[in-house]
Ligand SMILES: Nc1ncnc2c1ncn2[C@@H]1O[C@H](COP(=O)(O)OP(=O)(O)OP(=O)(O)O)[C@@H](O)[C@H]1O
């Protein structure tokens with residue numbers, strides 16, 4: 001078996017193990033699913049009237065894509081925390097004593113976290129529909145929109161996998177990811193239109209992949225209200241630009257995480 | 268089948284392994300015997316590719332564990348000091364997962380899991396999350412995990428520590444069966460008795476190196492083997508008692524300062540000698556408060572090899588040079 005194929009098949013076995021845990025400890029799932037609902041409702045009703053998005057779109061509808069983006073990116077915290085927890089458990093020794101792929105534990109965790117993200121996207125979409133969000137482009141575009149969100153989230157979960165290997169402590173991971181992801185999602189167009197930022201901050205917003213991810217989703221769901229994005233290349237080609245980021249993150253962080261896993265476990 | 272030479276491993280302040288050599292021929296059982304902190308777990312982790320030694324080399328089933336860790340893992344079944352099972356998974360799910368990670372294929376992994384649950388008396392508990400298992404059950408599940416792929420080499424780190432008498436007995440039975448079926452086994456333990464029952468060969472380790480090597484009998488011989496110990500009710504009986512003990516004793520009969528506690532080393536079948544002594548006491552009307560046969564413990568072996576007790580040895584790291592390996596009665 002080639003190493004890549006083995007990493008995937010072994011990773012899938014580990015992913016199934018992680019998914020069984022969802023079944024056994026459903027409480028975890030409740031938290032995973034309640035926070036997106038809360039986000040949608042909070043933003044829709046608290047900020048709903050306060051901010052005026054560009055064009056003719058209403059803010060609630062415009063906002064949903066931003067909440068989708070923020071939530072799936074935050075979801076990566078689970079990857080880091082889950083792995084950090086794994087590293088402290090005896091089962092890691094069993095995994096390490098098996099002739100299995102050295103990256104299977106990481107592949108398994110990042111894969112099973114896609115399931116979390118799918119569930120939370122479904123819940124958010126339903127909540128969104130209830131508060132007035134609508135998909136205004138074709139269904140194919142909408143599916144592409146969700147796929148892009150999942151893909152980007154998958155890439156970010158490799159970053160957190162790396163962090164999880166670096167500091168194997170659940171508390172540290174939670175705080176670390178807050179410190180990194182919070183600014184990343186707030187200095188973006190997820191909740192506030194790009195136009196309302198000035199100078200350097202605006203440039204950062206325009207080139208922040210969370211902005212382009214949000215912009216892509218808005219375009220694919222048809223929630224832009226017909227308003228064109230700013231002139232930056234990234235905002236003009238948000239899907240392509242986001243995909244480039246996905247590729248870069250995966251190429252850099254997947255090998256880093258795997259290397260760190262080996263280092264951490266052979267101490 | 269298992270061979271290690273010159274393994275060393277240091278953590279910041281401690282040298283956990285200081286040039287350990289050992290060899291286990293095919294189909295044999297070697298016990299690595301040592302007190303807390305002797306380096307047993309470190310040795311096991313080096314042999315099972317979980318830890319890279321600072322220097323030295325090791326082969327398992329002819330495979331160099333440093334050069335080809337994946338190849339070596341395929342030959343080794345490991346049951347570590349702390350049970351490596353997933354607590355949220357059932358016993359069955361744990362074993363199926365291990366089987367699939369050994370690439371047995373799903374159907375084969377499932378069949379094998381049922382087989383092993385049956386064999387380790389876990390069928391009933393097999394569909395419960397392993398979180399609900401007792402320590403003994405978890406230990407058995409962990410050992411079952413080590414056996415999934417029927418590896419030719421088994422390495423067990425303190426397989427019975429923390430188990431009650433019955434579970435320990437069960438574990439011993441399982442281990443004997445494994446050996447009977449041809450497995451090569453390395454186990455670590457803190458109990459001479461356990462090493463005695465299970466192993467063909469014993470390596471005593473302390474401060475990360477072998478300080479003695481031999482069969483259980485050979486090691487016990489260095490301590491004078493079993494001892495008969497007597498506490499007299501009346502000091503007046505001392506002479507008669509010593510005379511009887513001398514008939515079976517190897518060497519001198521020891522008498523305590525107060526003259527009431529006697530002890531004598533015996534060789535061979537201790538129970539037979541004890542019976543002889545009791546009959547002598549009966550004949551001479553010697554009354555005793557206590558009489559018994561005491562097997563040498565790890566402490567006794569330690570005492571006789573190093574000249575100091577195990578605990579003491581563990582706390583004086585670095586202050587006294589470890590004794591050289593001693594081939595006992597070869
Ligand atoms: N990860 C580590 N970091 C620092 N020191 C360690 C580490 N692992 C082991 N040691 C030290 O190495 C020495 C040997 O430890 P080891 O676990 O091999 O002993 P052991 O014989 O298995 O003991 P026990 O019977 O308690 O399990 C001890 O002094 C221990 O403190």
Ligand SMILES: [Mg+2]
Nearest residue numbers: 307308309348
């Ligand atoms: Mg140990």
